[in-house]
Amino acid sequence: xxxxxxxxxxxxxxxxxxxxxxxxxxxxxxxxxxxxxxxxxxxxxxxxxxxxxxxxxxxxxxxxxxxxxxxxxxxxxxxxxxxxxxxxxxxxxxxxxxxxxxxxxxxxxxxxxxxxxxxxxxxxxxxxxxxxxxxxxxxxxxxxxxxxxxxxxxxxxxxxxxxxxxxxxxxxxxxxxxxxxxxxxxxxxxxxxxxxxxxxxxxxxxxxxxxxxxxxxxxxxxxxxxxxxxxxxxxxxxxxxxxxxxxxxxxxxxxxxxxxxxxxxxxxxxxxxxxxxxxxxxxxxxxxxxxxxxxxxxxxxxxxxxxxxxxxxxxxxxxxxxxxxxxxxxxxxxxxxxxxxxxxxxxxxxxxxxxxxxxxxxxxxxxxxxxxxxxxxxxxxxxxxxxxxxxxxxxxxxxxxxxxxxxxxxxxxxxxxxxxxxxxxxxxxxxxxxxxxxxxxxxxxxxxxxxxxxxxxxxxxxxxxxxxxxxxxxxxxxxxxxxxxxxxxxxxxxxxxxxxxxxxxxxxxxxxxxxxxxxxxxxxxxxxxxxxxxxxxxxxxxxxxxxxxxxxxxxxxxxxxxxxxxxxxxxxxxxxxxxxxxxxxxxxxxxxxxxxxxxxxxxxxxxxxxxxxxxxxxxxxxxxxxxxxxxxxxxxxxxxxxxxxxxx
Numbered sequence: 200x201x202x203x204x205x206x207x208x209x210x211x212x213x214x215x216x217x218x219x220x221x222x223x224x225x226x227x228x229x230x231x232x233x234x235x236x237x238x239x240x241x242x243x244x245x246x247x248x249x250x251x252x253x254x255x256x257x258x259x260x261x262x263x264x265x266x267x268x269x270x271x272x273x274x275x276x277x278x279x280x281x282x283x284x285x286x287x288x289x290x291x292x293x294x295x296x297x298x299x300x301x302x303x304x305x306x307x308x309x310x311x312x313x314x315x316x317x318x319x320x321x322x323x324x325x326x327x328x329x330x331x332x333x334x335x336x337x338x339x340x341x342x343x344x345x346x347x348x349x350x351x352x353x354x355x356x357x358x359x360x361x362x363x364x365x366x367x368x369x370x371x372x373x374x375x376x377x378x379x380x381x382x383x384x385x386x387x388x389x390x391x392x393x394x395x396x397x398x399x400x401x402x403x404x405x406x407x408x409x410x411x412x413x414x415x416x417x418x419x420x421x422x423x424x425x426x427x428x429x430x431x432x433x434x435x436x437x438x439x440x441x442x443x444x445x446x447x448x449x450x451x452x453x454x455x456x457x458x459x460x461x462x463x464x465x466x467x468x469x470x471x472x473x474x475x476x477x478x479x480x481x482x483x484x485x486x487x488x489x490x491x492x493x494x495x496x497x498x499x500x501x502x503x504x505x506x507x508x509x510x511x512x513x514x515x516x517x518x519x520x521x522x523x524x525x526x527x528x529x530x531x532x533x534x535x536x537x538x539x540x541x542x543x544x545x546x547x548x549x550x551x552x553x554x555x556x557x558x559x560x561x562x563x564x565x566x567x568x569x570x571x572x573x574x575x576x577x578x579x580x581x582x583x584x585x586x587x588x589x590x591x592x593x594x595x596x597x598x599x600x601x602x603x604x605x606x607x608x609x610x611x612x613x614x615x616x617x618x619x620x621x622x623x624x625x626x627x628x629x630x631x632x633x634x635x636x637x638x639x640x641x642x643x644x645x646x647x648x649x650x651x652x653x654x655x656x657x658x659x660x661x662x663x664x665x666x667x668x669x670x671x672x673x674x675x676x677x678x679x680x681x682x683x684x685x686x687x688x689x690x691x692x693x694x695x696x697x698x699x700x701x702x703x704x705x706x707x708x709x710x711x712x713x714x715x716x717x718x719x720x721x722x723x724x725x726x727x728x729x730x731x732x733x734x735x736x737x738x739x740x741x742x743x744x745x746x747x748x749x750x751x752x753x754x755x756x757x758x759x760x761x762x763x764x765x766x767x768x769x770x771x772x773x774x775x776x777x778x779x780x781x782x783x784x785x786x787x788x789x790x791x792x793x794x795x796x797x798x799x800x801x802x803x804x805x806x807x808x809x810x811x812x813x814x815x816x817x818x819x820x821x822x823x824x825x826x827x828x829x830x831x832x833x834x835x836x837x838x839x840x841x842x843x844x845x846x847x
Contacts, residue, residue, distance in 0.1 A: 233450045233451065233452060234382060234383065234384050234385075234388070234450075234451055234452070235382070235383045236380050236381070236382050236383075237297060237380065237381045237382075237383075238378060238379075238380060239252070239294060239296075239350070239378070239379040239380060239381055240252040240253075240378055240379070242294040242295065243292050243293065243294045243375075244292070244293050244294070245290050245291070245292050245374070246290050246291055250292075252375050252376075252377070252378050252379060252493075253374075253375065253376045253377050253378065253490075253492075253493035253494065253495070254292075254374045254375055254376065254493050255313070255372045255373060255374035255376045255490075255491045255492050255493045256286055256290055256372075256373055256374055257285050257286060257356075257370060257372035257373055257374070257491050257492075257728075258372075258489060258490050258491040258493065259489075259491075260284075260285040260286055260730075261285040261370035261372050261491055261728045261730050261739070262370065262488075262491070262728035262730060262739040262740060262748075263284075263285075263730070263738065263739045264284065264730060264732070264733055264737070264738020264739035264740075265284040265730060265731050265732075265733060265738065265739070266284070266733070266738055283730075284730050284731065284739075285370055285372075285730045286373070287356050287357045287358065287371070287373065288355070288356070288357065288373070289353055289354070289355040289357070290353070290354055290355075290373065290374065291351060291352075291353050292351070292352045292353070292354060292375055293349060293350065293351050293352075294349070294350055295347075295348065295349055295350075296320070296343070296348035296349065296350050296381060297348075297381060298345065298346045298348070299340070299343045299345070299348075299383065300383060302386065303383050303384060303385060303386070304338060304340045304383070304384045304385070304386060304388055304416075305338070305339050305340050305343055305381065305382070305383050306336055306337065306338050306339065306340075306381070306382040306383075306384070306391055306392065307320070307325070307336065307337055307339050307350060307379065307380070307381060307382075308334060308335070308336040308379070308380040308382055308391060308395070309328070309334060309335055309336070309352065309375065309377075309379050309380075310334045310377030310378045310379070310380075310522065310523070311331065311332055311333065311334060311375075311376060311377040311522070312328065312331070312335075312352065312354045312374070312375050312376075312377075313331035313332075313354065313356050313371065313372055313373050313374060313376060313492065314329070314330065314331040314354075314355065314356045314357075314359065314362060314371065314373065315327065315328070315329050315354070315355045315356075315359060315362065316328045316335070316352055316353070316354050316355075317352070317353040317355075318337055318350075318351070318352050319350075319351040319352075319353075320339045320342035320343065320348060320349070320350055320351070321342055321343075321344060321348055321349055322349075322351075323342050325337045325339055325342060329359070329361075329362045329555055329558070330362065330363075330541075330555065330558065330559045330562065331356070331371070331519070331541070332519040332520050332521070332541060332559070332563075333395055333520060333559060333562035333563055333566060334377075334395035334523070334562070334566055335395040335562070336382075336391045336392045336395050337392060338392055338416075350379075352375065352379070354373055354374055354375060355373070356371055356372065356373025356374075358371070360547045360549075360552070361547060361549055361551035361552045361555055362552075362555050363540070363541050363542050363543075363552070363555060363556050363559060364518070364519075364541045364542065364543050364544060365544060365545050365546075365547065365586065366543075366544045366545065366585060366586055367518060367541075367543050367544055368585070368729055368741065369484060369486070369518075369727060369728065369729050369741070370486075370491075370728040370729060370730045370739075372486075372491045372492045372728075374492070374493065376491070376492040376493040376494075377522055384449075384451050385449035385450055385451055386417050386449065387415065387416070387417035387418045387447065387448070387449040387451070388415070388416050388417060388447075388449060388451040389413060389414065389415060389416070389447065389451050389452070389453050390414040390415060390416045392416075393414050393565065394561055394562045394565035394566065395562050395565065395566055396562070396565030396566045396568075397453055397455055397566070397569070398413060398414050398415075398453050399411055399412065399413045399414070399443070399445060399453045399455060400412045400565075400568065400569075401443055401455060401457055401568070401569050402610075403457060403459060403610075405430075405432075405459055405461060407426055407427040407428055407429065407430045407459070408424065408425070408426055409424075409425040409426070409427065409443055409457075410422060410423070410424055410425075411423040411424075411425055411443050411445050413445055413447065413453065415447060417449075418447070418449075421445070421447065423445050425443055427441055427459075430459040431459070432458075432459050432460050432461075432472045433458030433459060433460040433530075433533075433571040434460060434471060434472060434533065435512045435533035435534065435535060436533065437533070438458070438530065438531060438532060438533035438571075439458060439459075440456045440457070440458055440530060440531065440571070441456065441457055441458065441459070442454055442455070442456050442457075443455050443457060455569045456527075456530065456569070457569045457570075457571055458530065458571030459571075460472055460571050460574075461473065462574040462575070462611060462612060463612060463631075464612050464631045464632045464665075464717070466664045466665065467664065467665060467714075468665050468717035469632070469667075469717040469718060471535070471574070477711070477716065477717060477718055477719075478512065478513040478535060478667070478717065478718030478719070478720070479510065479511050479512050479513060479718075479719065479760075479763075479764050480511060480512070480513035480514060480515055480535075480537070480718055480719060480720035480721070481506055481509070481511045481513070481514055481515070481720060481721050481723070481724040481745070482514075482515045482517045482669075482670060482720050482721065482722050482723045482724060483502065483506070483514055483515070483516055483517065483521070483723070483724045483725065484517060484723065484725065484727040485516075485521050485522065485525075486725070486727040486728050486748070487725070487748065487749070487750065488747075488748040488749035488750075489749070491728060494522075496524060498750075499522065499524055499525050499528060500528065501750055502525075502724070502725065502750070503525070503528045503529070503532055503534070505724070505725075505746055505750065505753075506534065506724060507532055507534070508761065508765070509745065509757055509760045509761050509764060509765065510760060510761055510763070510764025510765035510766070511534070511724075511760070511764060512533070512534065512535055512764075513534065513535040513536070513537065513718060513720065514529065514534050514535070514536050514537070514724075515536075515537040515539070515577075515616075515669060515720045516536060516537065516538055516539070517539070517580070517723070518539060518541055518543050518580045519539065519540070519541040520538055520539075520540070520541075520563045520566075520567060523566065523567070526538075526567055526570040526572055526573060527570070529570070529572035529573075530570055530571055530572045533572075534572055535572060535574050536570070536572045536573045536574065537573075537574070537575050537577055537614065537669075537720070538563065538567060538573045538575070538576060538577065539576070539577030539578070539579075539580060539615075539616070540556065540559055540560045540563055540576075540577070540578060540579075540604075541559065542556060542578065542579040542580070542582070542597075542600075543579065543580040543581055543582070543584075544581060544582065544583075544584050544585050544586040545582065545583070545586030545588055545593070546582070546588070546592075546593050546596050546597070548592070548596065553596060553599070553600065556600060557600065557603060557604075560576075560578075560600075560604055560607065561607055563576075564576070564607050564608045568608055568610075573611065574611060574612070575611055575612045575613070575614045575631075575632075576604065576608065576611050576612075576613055576614070577613075577614050577615055577616060577629075578597065578600060578601050578604055578613060578614075578615050578628070578629055579597060579615045579616070579617075579628075580615070580616040580617075580636075580669075581616065581617065581618045581619075581636060582597070582617070582619065582625060583619050583622070583625075584618055584619075591624065593625065594622075594624050594625055594628070597625070597628050598628055601613065601628050601629060601630065605630055612630070612631035612632060613629050613630040613631050613632075614629050614631060614632045614633065614634060614667070615628065615629040615633055615634070616633075616634050616635070616636055616669035616670065617633060617634070617635055617636070618635065618636040618637075618670075620635060620655060620656055620659055620660070621659055623659055623660050623661075623662075626660050626663070627660070627662050627663075632663075632665070632666070632667065632717065633660070633663060633666055633667070634666055634667030634668060634669035634718070634720070635656055635666060635667070635668060635669060636668075636669050636670035636671070636722070637652050637653075637656075637668060637670070637671055638670070638671055638672070638673065638722075639652050639671075639706060640673055640686065640702040640705065640706060641672065641673035641674070641687075641688060641689065641702065642688070642689065645686060646686070646701075646702055646705045646706060647705075649705065649706050649709040649710070650709050650713070653709070653710070653713055653715070653716070657715065664715065665715045665716065665717050666715065666716065666717065667716065667717050667718040667719070667720070668710055668716060668718070668719045668720065669720050670720060670721075670722035670723075671703075671706055671707075671710075671719070671721060671722060672699070672702065672703060672706075672721050672722045672723070672743045672756075673687065673688075673694070673698070673699050673702045673703075673743060674687065674689065674694035674699065674734060674735050674741075674742040674743050675694055675695065675696045675698070675699025675700070675735075675742060675743070675744075675754050675755070675756060676693075676694045676695070676696060676735045676736040676742055677696055677736075677747060677752050677754060677776055678736045679693040679694050679695045679696060679735070679736055680693075680695050680696060680697060680774060680776060680777035680778075680779075681693060681695040681697060681698065681777075682695075682697065682698075682780075682782075682785065682786055683695075683697040683698055683700060683701040683773055683774070683786055683788045683817075684698075684701060684786050685698060686698060687699075689734055690734070694734065694735040694736070694742055696754050696755050696756075696773075696774070696776065696777075697755060697773050697774050697777065697788065699743075699754065699755065699756050700754070700755035700756045700758075700759055700773050700788060700790075701773075701788055702756075703721065703756045703759055703760070704759050704788075704790075704813055704815050707719065707721075707759075707760075707763070707813060708811070708812065708813040708815075711812075711813070712812075721745070721760070722743050723741065723743050723744050723745075724744060724745055724746060725744045725745070725746050725747075725748060725750065726740055726741060726742050726743070726744035726746070726747055726748035727740070727741055727744070727748060728740065728741075728748075729741040745757040745760065755771070755773045755774070755775075758771035758773075758790050759771075759790045759813075759814075759815070761790075762790040762791060762792045762814040762815075763790075763792070763813060763814050765792075768792060768793060768835070768837065769790060769791065769792050769793075769814075770789070770790070770791045770793060770796070770832060770833075770834050770835075770837040770838070770839050771789060771790045771791070771839055772787075772789050772830065772831075772832050772839040772840065772841055773787075773788040773789060773790070774787075774788070774830075774841055774843070775839070775840075775841040777841065777843060778842075778843065778844060779843065779844045779845075779846055780823065780843045780844070780845055780846070781846055781847065782823075782845075782847055783822060783823050783824070783825070783845055783847050784820045784821065784822060784823070785820075785821050785823060785843070786817065786818065786819050786820070786821070787817070787818040787821050787830060787832075788815070788816070788817050788818075789815070789816050789818075789832045789839070790810075790814055790815055790816075791810045791814060791815075791816065791832070791834050792810070792814045793810075793834040793835040793837065794809070794810075794834055794835050795807055795808065795809050795834060796808055796809075796810060796816045796832050796833070796834045797832070797833045797834065798816075798818050798821065798830075798831070798832055799829075799830075799831040799832075799833065800821065800822070800823065800828060800829070800830060800831075801824070801828055801829050802829065802831075805818075805821065805822075806818050806821070816832075823843065823845040824845065825845055825847065826844060826845060827842055827843075827844050827845075828842065828843050828844070828845055829841075829842055830842070830843055
């Protein structure tokens with residue numbers, strides 16, 4: 200039976216980006232010490248070797264390409280032997296646990312473990328969690344001794360056909376790549392074991408009323424009615440945050456930050472707080488040079504800073520839920536998030552696979568539902584891609600899953616990302632909207648096919664009056680250079696930085712001009728590990744990022760989006776890293792959100808242009824002399840220049 204309190208007892212407080220004190224459940228008085236949470240980031244061994252968290256054993260080998268040493272492993276369920284060019288295995292993590300306090304309960308919470316984790320305390324199995332991207336929490340009270348306790352977590356990243364994802368275009372790294380916590384509570388406490396969530400769910404009304412449903416161990420669940428007078432609406436332009444804090448009689452309490460905002464899809468697009476908005480989005484993987492998935496708080500803060508610098512207002516966290524910390528940053532900075540369950544490439548027709556998919560979705564929602572930045576849940580990505588399945592074999596499972604998922608959380612739209620334009624049944628499954636992964640100029644023929652490909656989406660999927668573009672782009676290396684109009688592809692020997700910039704310019708301009716597109720999500724913000732790939736300037740890397748994997752270099756395409764999306768003045772000459780050109784006639788590309796752009800060659804003005812609607816100028820067939828040439832673009836008192844040596 201739930202305990203229900205009166206709304207007048209609880210008044211919330213608005214947060215202006217930073218936490219603030221507010222009234223909690225005033226009718227409840229603490230009778231014991233409150234909760235303690237101890238970080239267990241230090242003192243670990245992994246197969247006997249000392250490590251600290253976050254940790255993955257694939258920080259290097261998952262990004263060195265398929266030419267490295269190949270290891271055999273067996274699928275966990277079928278025993279099918281597979282060959283991988285990075286290590287997929289089981290690793291045993293151990294560390295001592297602090298002594299427990301008498302009369303209190305102890306819990307171990309793991310923020311994420313890839314992919315299957317078996318937790319033991321003092322040799323006794325506590326639980327098994329299957330899924331690489333969500334947190335889980337087990338009570339360990341009954342396994343604890345007065346002293347000398349040991350925590351053991353065996354983490355296994357071998358493929359398991361009953362655990363999503365079965366495969367993907369990224370390295371499935373293994374390890375305790377987020378933190379682990381020891382939580383100690385009173386005997387009556389908030390239930391943190393419920394889907395790894397905070398133990399409280401918020402139902403938010405735009406008029407300021409919030410219902411907080413608290414799950415309790417050792418006592419009845421509670422329902423609290425909170426009221427926030429005259430709430431300000433959360434948006435990228437005004438990321439106003441509030442806090443709901445509830446304390447139960449034992450002294451245990453839970454606090455969640457949230458925002459008031461409405462999201463929906465209408466026939467003509469995406470609406471935030473009742474206003475139509477075309478999303479300016481990027482895709483992001485949880486991966487960085489030298490650390491792989493084991494990113495620090497500082498790494499994530501830098502990622503968000505770069506996304507904001509470029510001027511994006513939306514992030515697709517591909518292709519799985521990412522850390523609680525990254526969504527908290529999105530909340531604070533005003534970034535709209537597309538969050539998706541890791542169903543991609545293929546499905547297994549087994550009850551265990553479908554059950555695990557639902558477990559992962561339910562955990563994702565329970566742990567992240569309060570974040571105002573998350574404005575949509577996605578139910579699949581690129582089914583049928585790189586995973587042969589009979590015609591229509593995925594649709595029945597996905598239809599069942601989509602209908603079930605709607606009942607888990609109806610407060611957000613349901614979407615999906617498809618690269619199967621011709622599969623109208625598959626694309627009709629997401630209840631609210633669909634988006635497509637399209638790569639004209641890279642995989643899908645020349646970039647001039649962009650409009651043709653957009654029209655083809657609607658010709659087949661006649662039930663959709665608008666769609667998003669969830670991926671688009673092409674590779675680019677800061678070591679590869681050439682004429683921006685010379686096409687590169689996945690199989691080209693060169694992935695020139697200049698062509699990548701032109702490709703993004705051409706496609707983005709057409710998408711923005713097409714009124715049927717509700718949002719674009721460029722692929723991808725940062726280069727990331729995909730160990731099977733051999734392309735670009737190094738194997739093992741997907742090089743479609745706007746920024747290099749080490750975050751040290753913004754590619755030319757980054758400046759295209761900054762010129763279009765940022766309020767900062769931008770004038771950028773494409774090709775500043777290029778040292779040599781092979782022709783006396785070159786095409787000069789530049790991005791500017793200022794006025795007229797003047798082109799100078801060796802100090803002499805040779806042409807001028809007004810930037811087009813996509814903040815771009817293209818000077819064709821510019822003449823160079825033999826030897827060194829100084830190329831300069833000028834606009835509004837700003838200039839940018841490069842020196843190119845003409846070899847002809």
